Amino acid sequence: MDERSSTGRERPRYGFVGLGRLGGALASSLLRGGLELTVTDLDRTAGAPQLELGAAWADTPAAVAAASDAVITCLPSPAASEQVLLGADGLVGRLHPGSTWIETSTLSRDEILRLAAAAEARGVRVLEAPVTGGVHLAASGEITVLVGGDEALVREHRPALETIGGRVHHLGPLGSASVVKVITNMLAFVHLVAVGEALMLARQAGIDLGAAYEAIRDSSGTSFVHETESQVILSGSYDIGFTLDLACKDLGFATELGRELDVPLDLASATAAAFERARELYGGDAWSPRVVQLLEDAVGAQLRADGFPERL
Secondary structure, eight states: OOSSOTTSOSSOOEEEEOOSHHHHHHHHHHHHTTOOEEEEOSSGGGGHHHHHTTOEEOSSHHHHHHTOSEEEEOOSSHHHHHHHHHSTTOSTTTSOTTOEEEEOSOOOHHHHHHHHHHHHTTTOEEEEOOEESOHHHHHTTOEEEEEBSOHHHHHHHHHHHHHHEEEEEEOSSTTHHHHHHHHHHHHHHHHHHHHHHHHHHHHHTTOOHHHHHHHHHTSTTOOHHHHHHHHHHHHTOOOSSOBHHHHHHHHHHHHHHHHHHTOOOHHHHHHHHHHHHHHHHHOTTSBGGGGGHHHHHHHTOOOOOTTOOSOO
16 A cells, blocks of 8 residues: 555545544644545534634535545444444445544444444445543644554554644554553543542642642652643633543443453442442533542532633
């Protein structure tokens, strides 16, 4: 395979399905990088920023597929991915043989392998490319991209992957990136619960939380989650652009993987239970850092400090 697409074009025509906060940011990066892009979403208004950047609109995933050599999806659940790929107006029926489906959604290894087999049976090639780092890094084109799939296919689409992400890691065959994405999310959620406990200890000891944030950030105890999500906890918005429903889904993938591989996951299991309690109390649409509110409610004290942003 040379640098041309499977159609012989020097630059593939890309499609994008799923223009939520994360997907919209990824699609906008592709457009700013000069790629030809056709987009769709259940909510047409979600595509307004991409249309302003020059994207074409299609009313269905099938119409996106008909206009594209490769289609990228960014969707909230395995059920949504399956519907977009295989449904009546889905991608597979209109993607030509040799075209590519690139899935950036977070799926389990079993789900991506099952859906990939269905696509490949129709002559569609598949890459998984889940992203990690948060919506704010997606918006700046600096999010990390985890890739699983055939090495030649990765090379073919690397320019697009590097347009949406600051770092691109090819982890091996299909399924590899899903495993690592589940692991990274599991770690992030464990860190989030730990951050809440750390900040509450500082508060109850009478330490200014702004000063505590900076000290932890500059210490051996820091983490990406502390440096980012602690800020929206301290501002009181909790708005990281990621919901408790999504967190519970991803932690379910992690605990399922632990059972499958016979690895005890004590911390992850306790964290999953905390997120389930938070979802019951605050609702699945609440932002995932609201898990820290469980501790705030239990202690009767809020974790707040001046000067922190509502959004990153």
